[in-house]
Amino acid sequence: MTALTLSTAGAATLRADALVVGVAKSGKTLVVAPGAEAVDKAFDGRLATVLETLGASGSEGEAIKLPAPAGLKAPVVLAVGLGTAPEDGESYGAETLRRAAGTAARTLTGSKKAAFALPIVSAEDTAAVAEGALLGAYAYNAYKAAPDAKADKDAKKPLAEVALLGAKPRDKAYKAAAERAQAVAEEMNRARDLINMPPNDLYPESFAAAVTAAGKEHGLKVQVLDEKALEKGGYGGILGVGKGAVRGPRLVRIAYTHPKAEKTLALVGKGITYDSGGISLKPAGHNETMKCDMSGAAAVFAAVVAASRIGLAVNVTGWLALAENMPSGSATRPGDVLRMYSGKTVEVLNTDAEGRLVLADALTKASEEHPDAIVDVATLTGAMVLALGDRTFGIMANDDDYRTAIHEIAEEVGEQSWPMPLPADLRKSMDSPTADMANMGVRMGGGLVAGLFLQEFVGEGITWAHLDIAGPAFHEGAPYGYTPKGGTGSSVRTLVKLAELTAAGEL
Template identity: 65%
Template sequence: MTTLSLSTSSAATLRADAVVIGLAKGDDGPSVVAGGEAVETAFGGALDSVLTALGATGAESEITRVPAAAGAGSFKAPVVVAVGLGAAPEDGFGTDQLRKAGGNAARAVAGLKKAAVAIALGDAASVGAFAQGVLLGAYTFDAYRENSLEGRKSAVKEVVLVGAKARDKAVKAAFEEALVVAESVNKARDLVNTPPNDLNPKVFAGIAVDLGKNFGFKVEVMDEKALAKGAYGGILGVGQGSATPPRLVRLGYTHPKAKRTIALIGKGITYDSGGISLKPAGANETMKMDMAGAAAVLGAVTAIARIGLQVNVTGWLALAENMPSGTATRPGDVLRMYGGRTVEVLNTDAEGRLVLADAITRACEESPEKIIDVATLTGAMMVALGNKTYGIIANDDDFRSAVHDAAERTGEPSWPMPTPAELRRSMDSTIADIKNIGERMGGGLSAGVFLREFVAEGVAWAHLDIAGPAYNEGEVSGYTAKGGTGVAVRTLVQVAADVADGTI
């Protein structure tokens, strides 16, 4: 695990295996950004020329290495690593530019024991963003790999941000909060990356219990007997085909001065085969990630508790394994959901909305002001928005806009989506209150329309469909790792902070 610290030392005198500087892209070539002056001095003012000769342009994500022995005199580090930040806006580098630079820097120094970063980060927000990027970019999931595998580099052991205002209270607070959030994102990534044979509903619930004990929030677990007694037909119906029974986990964080409450609900299908409506070949291999919504909620509640936000939060993890068997729910079955409403199940692969409906109904009984559910819910949302942007559906336009704004501020791409009234008619059932699927076109929207049916009147609700960005099968970039991304953790923490300070 990478450790990160602030230091007032100079990059030229600090003993490290590498010094990282920032490089901006300009019309006249690359230029070292503020903070790297001591490094430039050590190179006799010729560092820009050296980097240009090596082909550096300062483009975002570009990495250029320069041996210090090439002209750095008494410079302590043996190598300088220049990380491209892209063009510098007139008002300075944005927080997500810095977050990506931090991630690129962490990967550029992988395998080293210690690296120093000589980039002037300025205000507290910039320090927090860069620090967060470093820890997110340094993330590796090594639980199932031998250390002897060739070609692998372990994460850098230590990174020091030099020249930072380490004694400034605002900077220190932003730095520490960034570390907490990044650690929580990485925990969510660990959960998403864990194989389904080692992460079933019971194990997931146990992890939540341990985190609650460690970080000061309450955890209550409803097993299959409690779910049957409470008539949670959606969660039980989805999980009844599996040898591992489902769970509903309630997380509870309270602050003694809090006056407002928000509920966070996560879809936690620890493996989704599609059930009797079996997924086609090629669509099963990554279905361990279908619990990414629950992982995000658990990560967010953990971070909120560690930071100590002045808001009351309930988290709900709707955990089940969706498997085909002789006991599985069949297409055509009718489930009686928690609260009494009936659902005709026409596609058992539209299971996420069933477990979420039970959890939403239960969460509303505690009268939260606002609810957000998070789910890898539909392939249709991926068709609409691609693999890097999640959709936001809501029953309140202002709340949807506020969640979108929070997501944008944390660097998580999202897009507001509508809830067309006509899609509800396509879910009318001749024998039950509602069908679990509607017309094929607009499937991501109809899933949201279905969930809205279970939200209590007067409660502002938003649904985040993270099916696209929850799992990265593409290239590593910025601070985004391969596999589980931990998406939505940062958004949920920011929304909770906004609720706490009255912004939302």
């Protein structure tokens, strides 16, 4: 776990393995960003010139290392690009700072301590740099034989300590911003760990055990329904999906309550710890990353714990619908009919449309507690990836204003999203001659059809939103900014900010 400190030390005097500074484009000129004046002075005011000679452009994502000149305690200066410099007096923007800090932290993998002399002029800037650095420093090395092997950069230990220069440790706003950023980043990294964990070690029972352990640590109430309890309660959706697996399903409830809370927010997460597609087996090339199909449950879990750590004055309840979707002689077949927890019957036309089945039971159960709002999160459909790409999640809701609010929140915290409709005309495509409805409808607009299916299981009069994070939940390409290869923790920040605004009475 990377340590975070707010330092009053000057950039020239602080001892660290590296000093991180920002550079930006101002017209055709490269400029050193505020916060790095002492570093520029050590270069006799020629830092930008030296960087230009080395080919620096100041573009976002750029990172260039320089040996530090005399006058600096750190041996290395790392210059990261901030893009176009803002007008005088304006901030570089939270997401720009977040990504630059993440780039720096990734570049400094294996270092013990780095001092960040980026342009911090407010508590918001402090939060952005802290969050980006802690997220960028993330590494998943649990299964590496030699975590500090020089030959494998990915196996090196992450940056151990981040010192923020320019932040004000005695200022309550700066301190609170840093503490909030640390809580959110650490919980987001918890979600990443779970997503990256191999499915032979992360399965419904072990996932539930991890939630129970975190509940004890943070004083949260955790309830786990195993196969017997699910059978007794009539949770046909969760049981139907988990029938083909040796390791049985679970429904986990984790709850944070605050004595001054006036509202309750319920979060529901899809937790398919491995998705083979079941009898409707996925084709070759589509199975290798299916350990990530529990990303929604991981995000919900992380968000509830983060809300408790921050101490938000709102009740937040997380529902994790956990199952393995496997093919076997006992697995649900296409054509089978499941009786859901709500009492509705569903004809299963495709066993690979399993996420909506486990979510349906969890949505019905969450509705029984009459929360003020329910938000479900799921890596639900490939159709959403086709529509929005692999960095943007879709938002559907039964309330247009609520959908818009979540979209604005996501953009504010740096998570790309887009509001999507729930066209009523698509509902008829899920009609079944055998059951109340089918788990599949028309192929075109499949992500919207899935949203319409889920809407059927939300309690009457409850505001509800659905986040389809199938695209951004798992990143298969090269790392960028603060986004690593593998599990990303997508939607955690949106959920935490949503809880924060709900506590403030703004939603």
